[in-house]
Amino acid sequence: MRNVTVSIPDDLAQWARVWAAEHNTSVSSMLSDLLREIRDKEIRYVSAMECFFAAEPKKLSDGAAYPDRSSLYDR
Numbered sequence: 001m002r003n004v005t006v007s008i009p010d011d012l013a014q015w016a017r018v019w020a021a022e023h024n025t026s027v028s029s030m031l032s033d034l035l036r037e038i039r040d041k042e043i044r045y046v047s048a049m050e051c052f053f054a055a056e057p058k059k060l061s062d063g064a065a066y067p068d069r070s071s072l073y074d075r
Helices: 011-023 027-054
Strands: none
Touching: 011 027
């Protein structure tokens, strides 16, 4: 585990200490959990995007491709 110094306003540091104490944890653990949650969401998002773009385009029931946007909204 690596130590990291973080600078935050005094009022936020005080709130974080109180919140952590109320939840029987530490500020360090609270920040670690928050950063892990953000990282995991990012990983899931990137994975979902890669899966979406790797999928074959949908076809209509007769096998034809859906029309592209420009042909639908030709102005």
